[in-house]
Amino acid sequence: MLAELKSKIEIRMQARFKTQANTAVHERLRLKVMFAVAILMSLSLSFWEAGIMFVLFAGQLFFPQAEVRWGFGVAYLTLALRWIVVERRAIPALFRTARKELSQSSAPRERPDG
Numbered sequence: 001m002l003a004e005l006k007s008k009i010e011i012r013m014q015a016r017f018k019t020q021a022n023t024a025v026h027e028r029l030r031l032k033v034m035f036a037v038a039i040l041m042s043l044s045l046s047f048w049e050a051g052i053m054f055v056l057f058a059g060q061l062f063f064p065q066a067e068v069r070w071g072f073g074v075a076y077l078t079l080a081l082r083w084i085v086v087e088r089r090a091i092p093a094l095f096r097t098a099r100k101e102l103s104q105s106s107a108p109r110e111r112p113d114g
Contacts, residue, residue, distance in 0.1 A: 028069060031076040032057075038083035042090045043097065052079070 035056075039049045056079075060072055 028073045028076075031073045031080070035076040035080040035083075038080040038087070041083065041087045041094050043094065 036053065039045065039053060056072060056075060060069065063069065063072075
């Protein structure tokens, strides 16, 4: 009976840990996406921006520790906020371009006769 209870507790703890780990992974992924969107807000990518993205993305491959990954998350958030502030004048143009593209893609397309 006691062994069975211990087994159930271990299973619940493992499930809770997996849920927390998955949540952490998704939060860091959101930070990466926010960073990439912030860099591409100007609809161009400079050599330095590409280099920063590469170093951050590739750097994570060598550090599987959760604490280091959280450090990368903080770096993504900080850099994303910096880019958003610096490129804030590009935000209206970005929304205009997105609206234009969405309206063109939702319009019915004529099929070529052939």
